[in-house]
Amino acid sequence: MTVLEMRAIGKSFPGVRALDGVNLTVGEGEVVALLGENGAGKSTLMNILAGVFKDYEGEIEIAGEPARVHSPKEAARHGIAMIHQELNLVPELSIADNIFLGRERAILDRKSMEARTAELLRGLGLDLSPRRLIKQCKIAERQLIEVAKALSQNVRVLVMDEPTSALADAEVQRLYGVIRDLTARGVAVIYISHRLEELEEIADRVVVLRDGRHIGERSTVDRDELIQMMVGRPLGEMFPRANGGSEGDELLRVEGLSVPGDPAVGRTALRGISLTVRAGEIVGVAGLMGAGRSELLESIFGVHRPSEGSISLAGAPYRPKSPKQAIDRGVALVAEDRKAQSLVLGNSVVFNASLSSLGRYLRLWRVDRRRESAAVERQVRDLRVKTPGLRFTVGNLSGGNQQKVVLAKWLLTEPSLILMDEPTRGIDVGAKAEIHALMSELAASGKAVLVASSELPELLAMCDRILVLCEGRITAEFPRGGAGQEAILEAAMARQQVTT
Amino acid sequence: PTPSASAGGAKDKFVVGYSQSNNAEPYRAQLNLQLKHFLKKYPDIELLPIADAKQSSATQVSQVQNFITQKVDALIVSPTEPAPLTAAVEQACAAKIPVIVLDRTVNTDCFTAFIGGDNVLIGKKAGEEAVKLLPDGGNVVELRGILSNQPQIDRDKGFREAIAANPKIKIIADREGKWLKEQATPIMQQWLAQHPKIDLVYGHNDPMALGAYLAAQAAGKAEQIKFIGIDGLAIPDGGIRAVQLGQLSSTFIYPTGAQEAADTVNKILHGRQVDKQQVLGTTQVSKDNAPELYKQYDLSGQN
Amino acid sequence: MTLATTESRTRRTLSALGAAQAYIGLVLILAVGIATKGEMFLNETNLTNAVGAFASRGILAVGVTLVILTGGIDLSVGSLLGIASMTAAMMLSKYSLEPWQIVPICMVVGAFFGFLNGAGTTWLRIQSFVMTLAMLSVVRGLDRQVSDNVSVGTQIAGPDGKLTPQAEAFQLFGTPGHNLFDRVYYPVLAFVVVCVVFHLILAKTRFGRHVYAVGGNPTAARLSGVNVTAVTIAVFTLSGLLAGFAGPIDAAYSASADPQAGQSYELDAIAAAVIGGASLAGGKGTIAGTFVGALILTLLDNVLGLNAVSDNWQLVIKGLIVVVAVVLQRPDLFKFLRGGSRS
Amino acid sequence: MTLATTESRTRRTLSALGAAQAYIGLVLILAVGIATKGEMFLNETNLTNAVGAFASRGILAVGVTLVILTGGIDLSVGSLLGIASMTAAMMLSKYSLEPWQIVPICMVVGAFFGFLNGAGTTWLRIQSFVMTLAMLSVVRGLDRQVSDNVSVGTQIAGPDGKLTPQAEAFQLFGTPGHNLFDRVYYPVLAFVVVCVVFHLILAKTRFGRHVYAVGGNPTAARLSGVNVTAVTIAVFTLSGLLAGFAGPIDAAYSASADPQAGQSYELDAIAAAVIGGASLAGGKGTIAGTFVGALILTLLDNVLGLNAVSDNWQLVIKGLIVVVAVVLQRPDLFKFLRGGSRS
Ligand SMILES: Nc1ncnc2c1ncn2[C@@H]1O[C@H](COP(=O)(O)OP(=O)(O)OP(=O)(O)O)[C@@H](O)[C@H]1O
Numbered sequence A: 001m002t003v004l005e006m007r008a009i010g011k012s013f014p015g016v017r018a019l020d021g022v023n024l025t026v027g028e029g030e031v032v033a034l035l036g037e038n039g040a041g042k043s044t045l046m047n048i049l050a051g052v053f054k055d056y057e058g059e060i061e062i063a064g065e066p067a068r069v070h071s072p073k074e075a076a077r078h079g080i081a082m083i084h085q086e087l088n089l090v091p092e093l094s095i096a097d098n099i100f101l102g103r104e105r106a107i108l109d110r111k112s113m114e115a116r117t118a119e120l121l122r123g124l125g126l127d128l129s130p131r132r133l134i135k136q137c138k139i140a141e142r143q144l145i146e147v148a149k150a151l152s153q154n155v156r157v158l159v160m161d162e163p164t165s166a167l168a169d170a171e172v173q174r175l176y177g178v179i180r181d182l183t184a185r186g187v188a189v190i191y192i193s194h195r196l197e198e199l200e201e202i203a204d205r206v207v208v209l210r211d212g213r214h215i216g217e218r219s220t221v222d223r224d225e226l227i228q229m230m231v232g233r234p235l236g237e238m239f240p241r242a243n244g245g246s247e248g249d250e251l252l253r254v255e256g257l258s259v260p261g262d263p264a265v266g267r268t269a270l271r272g273i274s275l276t277v278r279a280g281e282i283v284g285v286a287g288l289m290g291a292g293r294s295e296l297l298e299s300i301f302g303v304h305r306p307s308e309g310s311i312s313l314a315g316a317p318y319r320p321k322s323p324k325q326a327i328d329r330g331v332a333l334v335a336e337d338r339k340a341q342s343l344v345l346g347n348s349v350v351f352n353a354s355l356s357s358l359g360r361y362l363r364l365w366r367v368d369r370r371r372e373s374a375a376v377e378r379q380v381r382d383l384r385v386k387t388p389g390l391r392f393t394v395g396n397l398s399g400g401n402q403q404k405v406v407l408a409k410w411l412l413t414e415p416s417l418i419l420m421d422e423p424t425r426g427i428d429v430g431a432k433a434e435i436h437a438l439m440s441e442l443a444a445s446g447k448a449v450l451v452a453s454s455e456l457p458e459l460l461a462m463c464d465r466i467l468v469l470c471e472g473r474i475t476a477e478f479p480r481g482g483a484g485q486e487a488i489l490e491a492a493m494a495r496q497q498v499t500t
Numbered sequence B: 001p002t003p004s005a006s007a008g009g010a011k012d013k014f015v016v017g018y019s020q021s022n023n024a025e026p027y028r029a030q031l032n033l034q035l036k037h038f039l040k041k042y043p044d045i046e047l048l049p050i051a052d053a054k055q056s057s058a059t060q061v062s063q064v065q066n067f068i069t070q071k072v073d074a075l076i077v078s079p080t081e082p083a084p085l086t087a088a089v090e091q092a093c094a095a096k097i098p099v100i101v102l103d104r105t106v107n108t109d110c111f112t113a114f115i116g117g118d119n120v121l122i123g124k125k126a127g128e129e130a131v132k133l134l135p136d137g138g139n140v141v142e143l144r145g146i147l148s149n150q151p152q153i154d155r156d157k158g159f160r161e162a163i164a165a166n167p168k169i170k171i172i173a174d175r176e177g178k179w180l181k182e183q184a185t186p187i188m189q190q191w192l193a194q195h196p197k198i199d200l201v202y203g204h205n206d207p208m209a210l211g212a213y214l215a216a217q218a219a220g221k222a223e224q225i226k227f228i229g230i231d232g233l234a235i236p237d238g239g240i241r242a243v244q245l246g247q248l249s250s251t252f253i254y255p256t257g258a259q260e261a262a263d264t265v266n267k268i269l270h271g272r273q274v275d276k277q278q279v280l281g282t283t284q285v286s287k288d289n290a291p292e293l294y295k296q297y298d299l300s301g302q303n
Numbered sequence C, D: 001m002t003l004a005t006t007e008s009r010t011r012r013t014l015s016a017l018g019a020a021q022a023y024i025g026l027v028l029i030l031a032v033g034i035a036t037k038g039e040m041f042l043n044e045t046n047l048t049n050a051v052g053a054f055a056s057r058g059i060l061a062v063g064v065t066l067v068i069l070t071g072g073i074d075l076s077v078g079s080l081l082g083i084a085s086m087t088a089a090m091m092l093s094k095y096s097l098e099p100w101q102i103v104p105i106c107m108v109v110g111a112f113f114g115f116l117n118g119a120g121t122t123w124l125r126i127q128s129f130v131m132t133l134a135m136l137s138v139v140r141g142l143d144r145q146v147s148d149n150v151s152v153g154t155q156i157a158g159p160d161g162k163l164t165p166q167a168e169a170f171q172l173f174g175t176p177g178h179n180l181f182d183r184v185y186y187p188v189l190a191f192v193v194v195c196v197v198f199h200l201i202l203a204k205t206r207f208g209r210h211v212y213a214v215g216g217n218p219t220a221a222r223l224s225g226v227n228v229t230a231v232t233i234a235v236f237t238l239s240g241l242l243a244g245f246a247g248p249i250d251a252a253y254s255a256s257a258d259p260q261a262g263q264s265y266e267l268d269a270i271a272a273a274v275i276g277g278a279s280l281a282g283g284k285g286t287i288a289g290t291f292v293g294a295l296i297l298t299l300l301d302n303v304l305g306l307n308a309v310s311d312n313w314q315l316v317i318k319g320l321i322v323v324v325a326v327v328l329q330r331p332d333l334f335k336f337l338r339g340g341s342r343s
């Protein structure tokens, strides 16, 4: 039975036709995957369904009845809940408050809110106090809290816009369990993800969008065909990485690095980390959520102060006190959270892309706009960033294209060591292949790459070596081809029982 | 702390508190200076640091209450406004602390002495001077203090009463200059643009009159216009000097009452009789008497 | 396991300390007051006087805290208090209304202008700083116009030369020396009650959650079905309502309504909220904090006054102590002193 | 293709309109001025007088804009101007310094306190609102202490009864009627030059970019290699420096330094910035906007004054017109009027 029908949906933004005559139907208990390149219009379509946009073209029918959806409240009344691509939680409020936000009783019933929250969290395998503030939760935890929030409502249609972009495998499996429970109860699920292997596992049907248009749908997942539909052209190799080829000198050496943690902001402590990266080498960092991968990269980038240990860069001692000093030494960090850590969302593409390399375009005291624009333009073209112009506001780009702007920013600094934290998070397959190719190129041109990722296939295919982190320690190191997913996961869960 | 008592029961050391409405006005700074100066004559009287209410009645009420808490032997109050301080003065009165109300009144009889100038009278004197300066009539502009302030109301009232003597004298414009020099200048500039003929500027205080003077001087009209101010402070930047320099035609000394207050406090503390109402006159400052008056009131170097 | 318990214990201790620290600034001032002036400082009359002088500004601070929590600012509260105090004095002197009739009228007046602030910031989408600054000016102009720039006394005498019963009763709103049941000074009571009521509203009701959500992350709030516009209008209206409520207190305290009454109170009110830990970025702050902030400001004044510090130095010392108090209140003070890294 | 070209043309037109709209408020006021007062309003003397009266506040507004762009606020500029104007008057009257010696000294004084503001907000991590409010109080106290609460004149007469050469020259800083080369009124010139210089700094230099980045997203700025602390300290220091620069202008304008000088100028300065489109959330605003905002405020005063509007109604009308001007300046005005959806 059809639960949801969207007909001839259209939507324009100033300068952008985001959607044009898109149809979508979803049946009871069905999981429909929405697939498309970055900027194809997936989030826009779903935002319309969730009442984020007041005006749009076309009609929406829910359970056969025409529905007006012009505000999140109306959407909720129709039983539509959405997990947004960008996390939308209130940092200063507790988990319980966030989950029930907008649906509380006039006088709060804390006890039952917290009890219900604890129950929901347990269902997702999260062992957190309902009173914990969101700002103290890690990003992966926040993503699961968003899921819990959606589940707490009485839903008929659940939209999940890249719910797994920050999740590691174990959490993803748990999420699948939750989805199966829901569909068994007749809930319709619309699932957006750029991880094709996920679709194979969970989706009953795949709908493909391109440039705001409905391209087609399939009920079996044929990888190559879907990619062809999405991108409109055959794709190069997904993991273009020649074997071996790491003959360069040692560029980065970390010895016995320890960094204190901070429970107040959910920061893991690092303990006695030692590693090396050679020029021309891609080294991967694997681990479960909260293992300390981000902390490791951030510490090398001068964000946190180590309490012990030493780092050397190209043979010289290296003790960065700030990211600025790291950048001056030729280090770049593609941070994990592009919205919070990488972009000034209200400013333009060129502003963001040139921010770290402005020194290169100075003529006397002023920034030479022409040279700046030329350099950014080249980089934007090379990375195939889809933007209406260099002066377009970054915040209005699609997520994947925002990520590419971040990459452009760091490439413009011409670093010798690039630290990448989840570089392909939220990136479509086409762009992913491009970024992988870029990593290979960087390595080939003698740069050192240290990449943390939750996508094991990516690490396995791209890295010359993989380090595994667990609770802030390195628990294993595998050479290329030296380990499968199981071995890595085992090392990632090698928790130590007793510690200081 | 219990003040030590001498054998006769009379104290040998007295503590006096003074609550000033706003220290940051030159006139009041001068008052403070003079009060400290004149109280030096009485070595058995100690004046606590002067409390500044910064133009806030609420602040001043709690300051008065502070002094009551400290059990001062006498209290001097220069109220920001009459009504708000009334209850506070009554509280002091109830605590058997003699109160001298300086400069502005309160709405109660429960004080020991009032010392202050008469703003209506000063306004009247200023008006009479205007009548004298404009025998054939003329156009007057008036720069007022903050409109709701009592001195503003009185200085306006007296002035208008006096110029009624010559119906050919007309106030063609009046605006609130908030007692401030820098407010007066642009207002005067606008008036000069609007009115081809201005004969006299009446400023409710000297800074405003001088601010207007600056504007007129810039427009090359300072010679044709007469300026009258009020306050007559004996400081380098004050009204007496301005009269001496010919910038103001006249100013009228608004008496601080500091000397009278010092004497009255002394009498009260030693149990002598004082006049309950001590209304002070004013002195017109003209070019002739300016140097002499300046010397008389100048306290720089004496404190 | 052991790790987890150690950490959670540390965390609990830290957060308890955090709560204690919020009051360190206040404790410090109390200590200085007691150390320097002992009895003279620490007695009911003095403390009542001190808090009473600040009560109307304290009430404004509560309303301003609501607005700040949503990420806005309200500069108009001083003017609103002014027009409400003028309304009260006029109702009393012209129409001899009873005090219990006057207060609701003043609250309606305040709420009306507060509502306009809210409407301007939401429907016209004007930054609250500009909207309320404009309102400050407009309302002050109206206040001065209706009063004809003359202050209106509240101690109205009847034909017998004594105060009218209404005027007599009106004094209970805060004329120094007039207490409810000869015991309770109304401004202090009103301030405390307002704090308690709004603490409960913020901590216990749906509306309170929504206020925090709107300030903490307006997009998230909107997507969760919170009516951001309604909440914003509501906090401005409540801020106006409280300014209206404080008006009669101010009028009774001064036994008159001055056309200038309340001028620059907004700075004191905002300062109380911010010293109490509210963040002008929105989403962070509590009424308890604002209460402490108000006490810090008023007791600081009191202590400096009792110690007969000269007024010029008072300004200097006050500024310095506010800085010290705010630094002491940092929940991560100890870490900060140890020179910990930035979060 | 056709779609793209049409769209980009529309966008260009819209953005050109947006730029034009930023001035609609100003144009409106000019139009009212010309319509009601014609020549009397639109002549060099009147406009110079009007802008000259606001120039020192306009200069403060430029500094405040820098601070606002980084997401902070500076309430101390009025006090800093005050102490700088007092410094200037004292340097002149006590030490007979030359004007060109006085200005740098005043700027150092202002920059020093500005630097403290920056240090407090970064190293002590105090909210800028509190830090600069405290500084407002501290500096005003110092100002009053050094001046002994007495205003200091700048028209110093020598033994011959005429102005000393230094005092004579000092008048060029802004005493009405004294023009550079008998032509240019220094306050207006200084204001315009400051605007141009800081416009160039913000628009053309790396530092300018960093200012916007810090205001737009401090975390991202830091991780992009911007020294957020240094930028923050720099903008506060520059704001202080500009206040110091404005001090002598204010002293010359009144031919005296009053211990109260500059009081509440901060509100005018912030208002100019915000009316000019700066967002108190940081990251958004321009010096051109602030310049227009300052012109709006000062010409509004002028037009109302020339039309002899009563003081009370001036307050009311001023508030209303500020609201109207801000609404007119919205870049999406037309869409807004059509009732378009939120972006
Ligand atoms: N608020 C907005 N203003 C202007 N353009 C917008 C806005 N939101 C989205 N767009 C544009 O609409 C198009 C579709 O964006 P959308 O976010 O729907 O893409 P998406 O398919 O979700 O991509 P991704 O996989 O990267 O998340 C993009 O070109 C984007 O730039």
Ligand SMILES: Nc1ncnc2c1ncn2[C@@H]1O[C@H](COP(=O)(O)OP(=O)(O)OP(=O)(O)O)[C@@H](O)[C@H]1O
Binding pocket: A134, A135, A136, A137, A138, A139, A140, A141, A166, A265, A266, A267, A268, A287, A288, A289, A290, A291, A292, A293, A294, A295, A298, A336, C343
């Ligand atoms: N509230 C916060 N404020 C600032 N930074 C935060 C906050 N929460 C998380 N982070 C940062 O985000 C980073 C990643 O946190 P997250 O929870 O995503 O861990 P992860 O990426 O799954 O695991 P890992 O720690 O192995 O990278 C951490 O380094 C932490 O510094």
Ligand SMILES: [Mg+2]
Binding pocket: A042, A043, A044, A085, A161, A398, A399
């Ligand atoms: Mg998307």
Ligand SMILES: [Mg+2]
Binding pocket: A293, A294, A295, A336, A421
């Ligand atoms: Mg991470």
